[in-house]
Amino acid sequence: MRIVVLAGGIGGARFLRGLKRAVPDADITVIGNTGDDIHLFGLKVCPDLDTVMYTLGGGINEEQGWGRTDETFHLKEELAAYGVGPEWFGLGDRDFATHIVRTQMLGAGFPLSAVTEALCDRWEPGVRLIPMTDDRVETHVAVELDGERKAVHFQEYWVRLRASVPAEAVVPVGAEQAKPAPGVLEAIAEADVILFPPSNPVVSVGTILAVPGIREAIAEAGVPVIGLSPIVGGAPVRGMADKVLAAVGVESTAPAVAEHYGSGLLDGWLVDTADADCVERVEAAGIRCRAVPLMMTDVDAAARMAREALTLAEEVRAV
Amino acid sequence: MRIVVLAGGIGGARFLRGLKRAVPDADITVIGNTGDDIHLFGLKVCPDLDTVMYTLGGGINEEQGWGRTDETFHLKEELAAYGVGPEWFGLGDRDFATHIVRTQMLGAGFPLSAVTEALCDRWEPGVRLIPMTDDRVETHVAVELDGERKAVHFQEYWVRLRASVPAEAVVPVGAEQAKPAPGVLEAIAEADVILFPPSNPVVSVGTILAVPGIREAIAEAGVPVIGLSPIVGGAPVRGMADKVLAAVGVESTAPAVAEHYGSGLLDGWLVDTADADCVERVEAAGIRCRAVPLMMTDVDAAARMAREALTLAEEVRAV
Numbered sequence: 001m002r003i004v005v006l007a008g009g010i011g012g013a014r015f016l017r018g019l020k021r022a023v024p025d026a027d028i029t030v031i032g033n034t035g036d037d038i039h040l041f042g043l044k045v046c047p048d049l050d051t052v053m054y055t056l057g058g059g060i061n062e063e064q065g066w067g068r069t070d071e072t073f074h075l076k077e078e079l080a081a082y083g084v085g086p087e088w089f090g091l092g093d094r095d096f097a098t099h100i101v102r103t104q105m106l107g108a109g110f111p112l113s114a115v116t117e118a119l120c121d122r123w124e125p126g127v128r129l130i131p132m133t134d135d136r137v138e139t140h141v142a143v144e145l146d147g148e149r150k151a152v153h154f155q156e157y158w159v160r161l162r163a164s165v166p167a168e169a170v171v172p173v174g175a176e177q178a179k180p181a182p183g184v185l186e187a188i189a190e191a192d193v194i195l196f197p198p199s200n201p202v203v204s205v206g207t208i209l210a211v212p213g214i215r216e217a218i219a220e221a222g223v224p225v226i227g228l229s230p231i232v233g234g235a236p237v238r239g240m241a242d243k244v245l246a247a248v249g250v251e252s253t254a255p256a257v258a259e260h261y262g263s264g265l266l267d268g269w270l271v272d273t274a275d276a277d278c279v280e281r282v283e284a285a286g287i288r289c290r291a292v293p294l295m296m297t298d299v300d301a302a303a304r305m306a307r308e309a310l311t312l313a314e315e316v317r318a319v
Numbered sequence: 320m321r322i323v324v325l326a327g328g329i330g331g332a333r334f335l336r337g338l339k340r341a342v343p344d345a346d347i348t349v350i351g352n353t354g355d356d357i358h359l360f361g362l363k364v365c366p367d368l369d370t371v372m373y374t375l376g377g378g379i380n381e382e383q384g385w386g387r388t389d390e391t392f393h394l395k396e397e398l399a400a401y402g403v404g405p406e407w408f409g410l411g412d413r414d415f416a417t418h419i420v421r422t423q424m425l426g427a428g429f430p431l432s433a434v435t436e437a438l439c440d441r442w443e444p445g446v447r448l449i450p451m452t453d454d455r456v457e458t459h460v461a462v463e464l465d466g467e468r469k470a471v472h473f474q475e476y477w478v479r480l481r482a483s484v485p486a487e488a489v490v491p492v493g494a495e496q497a498k499p500a501p502g503v504l505e506a507i508a509e510a511d512v513i514l515f516p517p518s519n520p521v522v523s524v525g526t527i528l529a530v531p532g533i534r535e536a537i538a539e540a541g542v543p544v545i546g547l548s549p550i551v552g553g554a555p556v557r558g559m560a561d562k563v564l565a566a567v568g569v570e571s572t573a574p575a576v577a578e579h580y581g582s583g584l585l586d587g588w589l590v591d592t593a594d595a596d597c598v599e600r601v602e603a604a605g606i607r608c609r610a611v612p613l614m615m616t617d618v619d620a621a622a623r624m625a626r627e628a629l630t631l632a633e634e635v636r637a638v
Contacts, residue, residue, distance in 0.1 A: 072393055
């Protein structure tokens with residue numbers, strides 16, 4: 001079975017770990033979000049790709065969900081002592097190595113997709129991880145800050161400001177000119193099923209879909225496209241998805257997110273059992289819907305969610 | 320009193336610490352060797368400048384004489400896990416910060432001299448530290464390796480090979496085209512005394528003197544130029560200076576090094592008490608010479624050496 005998954009960071013990575021456990025023999029291609037990539041200290045940092053790679057490769061800090069296990073922060077401490085920031089972005093000593101290797105390879109002319117493949121040679125995530133694009137896309141968030149309207153990098157909004165001010169707009173700068181990375185459209189075309197994990201529908205899955213050609217390829221793939229709601233009981237399971245959903249005019253409910261993706265894209269949608277009363281509304285929008293437990297408390301729970309998604313895919317296929 | 324010191328790494332740095340203790344009110348300008356600078360992992364590393372900066376700024380690993388105190392090596396471990404080397408060069412997590420800040424500033428267009436000044440803003444070494452040049456100079460060593468004659472970077476010769484094969488030639492590549500960094504010639508012209516600490520006469524002091532204009536400025540400064548022998552009893556006090564002295568046809572003895580500098584440059588030369596029998600030979604070469612203890616066992620010993628050097632300078636001046 002060939003599965004394509006559009007993944008953001010923590011939610012996507014944890015779902016993928018469950019998916020691998022659920023179908024260990026599946027051929028999984030992950031299209032990773034790069035809209036929250038950021039240049040820090042002269043280095044190219046790809047938080048979502050790394051979270052997927054570290055999580056599936058056994059190097060993730062389990063507790064926080066991002067960054068490396070057994071991590072130290074001496075380099076960052078020293079940068080701060082030099083007065084060099086930003087201090088709000090947590091780069092550990094071990095994590096820095098990934099960004100140094102990546103930056104060196106990019107500098108040597110390799111595209112991000114080739115670099116990601118090389119990094120994965122070490123981590124052996126058990127999936128094929130492809131960035132959505134080799135081109136630069138940078139998600140900016142329009143906010144009002146100190147009485148001034150300005151656009152800040154997504155990481156500044158998310159990590160520094162902790163989404164404490166309303167997002168007035170979310171713009172994947174550069175997406176319009178970006179091309180899908182080599183292998184992205186091919187993987188979609190050859191997929192037996194396409195999954196949207198409970199990642200952020202705006203700044204993760206939404207950014208991937210903003211790369212011209214990807215949304216169209218998924219819609220035209222002719223295979224079940226199944227999503228899992230990141231919203232449970234009217235609130236994001238983790239993160240602050242509600243803040244950026246508001247910016248695109250979508251209410252923070254499981255059915256609203258399904259409608260936002262739309263029946264032109266989505267064939268099936270899993271909502272949490274807490275949102276069982278929304279099933280009817282989603283199905284009315286032309287999207288097959290089931291209510292199942294969606295809390296990824298551990299890998300087994302994520303695996304059960306993955307199985308439910310694949311079961312729903314079979315239902316869709318059988319119609 | 321305005322003192323100019325031509326410094327390499329460990330020996331120069333430890334002598335400077337003694338000099339500061341000996342004459343705390345002196346205005347000290349250090350012209351630092353950059354010939355052993357190296358690009359590693361996309362970063363500009365300046366081992367000698369950093370050793371001076373860390374030693375005088377209180378951040379040095381006292382035991383090894385280079386690198387940072389309380390250091391960890393997680394980043395390097397991870398680079399090795401990615402298969403990215405060289406593994407033989409010891410860059411610690413804290414140390415990396417210096418190279419990242421330096422590389423970023425150089426990338427932003429600042430010359431190395433301005434970058435060094437900025438780094439020293441943090442370390443407050445109590446001296447003015449200027450790289451010998453803002454231009455790229457790279458000391459290469461010609462060796463026969465695996466039956467093949469080739470040139471290796473000085474660090475590869477020194478750190479990886481541990482000078483285990485004979486150096487057939489030592490070439491400061493780029494030196495001929497290099498210009499002294501801003502402030503170098505001015506400091507020499509305004510100096511009351513110029514000191515050559517017990518640094519390597521070939522790859523440290525020699526490289527500095529290879530930058531066109533510096534040797535001439537020192538010779539014409541009209542002030543005492545005093546050196547301290549890095550060779551005691553026929554062997555280098557530390558390091559492997561004998562290996563590179565052989566490459567330039569100089570025997571590893573205290574008087575031979577003095578003669579190598581020559582009376583056109585050097586006015587006074589301190590040898591260790593173990594080499595007291597060489598005083599006559601040095602003086603016969605037109606260089607005033609004294610035998611005093613030259614083992615820098617601690618800061619006090621280094622301070623005594625500095626005082627002896629300044630005393631010899633006064634003797635020279637009085638002639």
